[in-house]
Amino acid sequence: MRALPPQGQDWPELKQALLDAKARDYSWKRGRMAVFFYYLDEALERLQQEAYMTFWTENNLGQRAFPSLAKLEGEVTEMALSLMHAPEGAAGSFTSGGSESIFLALLAARERAGKANPNIVIPDTAHLTFDRAAWYLGIEVRRVAVDRERRSDVMAMAAAVDYDTIALVGSAPNYPFGGIDRIEALGQLAQQHDLWLHVDACVGGFLNPFLSKLGADVPAWDFAVPGVTSISADIHKHGMAPKGASLLLVRDAALKQHHRFESSAWARGTYAAYTAQGTRPGGAVAAAWAVMMHLGEAGYLDCARRIMAARATIAAGVAAIPGLEVLPGNHAIIVYRSTDKALPIGRVATAMDQRGWLVSRQAEPDGIHLHINPLHAEVAEEYLTDLRAAVAEAREGAAPEMAAGRAY
């Protein structure tokens, strides 16, 4: 087992060791990954780093010590609330990521409802983070099959609601297929039964508004829809900020009390927090603030335009390859599969992997999943050239099959 070195080493040597360690990773900077990263250009990369470093060690738990961070967090939250058509009196919390935002939403829904055996009713395309948060929180999850368009089947969800249901969920969009659920109908159902409706816009929060502006068909999904109680929106996804930045937004600031912990049961007096984290990195807030202020509406529109261009090129290119089929969709997520028994998609995945592309294997249907970000506009043609070669190789039967379900 490795132990601490007896004597410390100098930074130049350690820096080289870190660079050597990452040399064999897949290259996100060359657009080789369609999962895990969001990249625009070197100018934004430098801005992210410098903004983060400005507050690199400040602790955002200590907002009395760092009123600057409280102000920046407030401004980030307000910009997001206004983007998502929140009414006066809405509020939010800055979290470490989509998982924490969703955890807090379910905690708040549970505390608000106060049911003995709580359950949530969600479309089966919702992120597994709901199941993970529900596991932490002692909540039963009722996953309901989606309809033929792979969107929430609201009648079937209504049938799954009972006395112990505390919340409904819709995604905007969901991660497996990129579809946006029927949020308006879910809002009506939520209001009928006085349920918390959480919209998971971890992927779409900072993209949907701009896709709409570009004329894409984006069904209503945000606080403009009556009945939407909370929204999770990740600034570290299409908000283009470095990792560790998400928001849980609530329609009414009073709802925040349901995910607020407070206790005085120790020697140090009162400890209170709205988030699951205690110590929180100030750099994440500063970088999110700087990215949002730097990109502004025009910058986010440009990102959305690049994503749509990449999507169009890749989807058309894949569809033109005999034996491959692209599932219907118009968001940043593309799923394709094989329609030809002589062309196992797992072999195509292996052949792409061997060409340096990190491949996400979709389990249902057996296929390949891509989450497009702005950089992909620059590598779309390269991707297609390699895919055509990978398909030819897969037909020859040389490559072993990459197992399905290797999403992460």
Ligand SMILES: Cc1ncc(COP(=O)(O)O)c(C=O)c1O
């Ligand atoms: C739709 C959706 N919700 C939630 C999450 C979880 O977010 P995080 O990985 O930031 O915790 C993801 C992550 O990909 C997602 O795609």
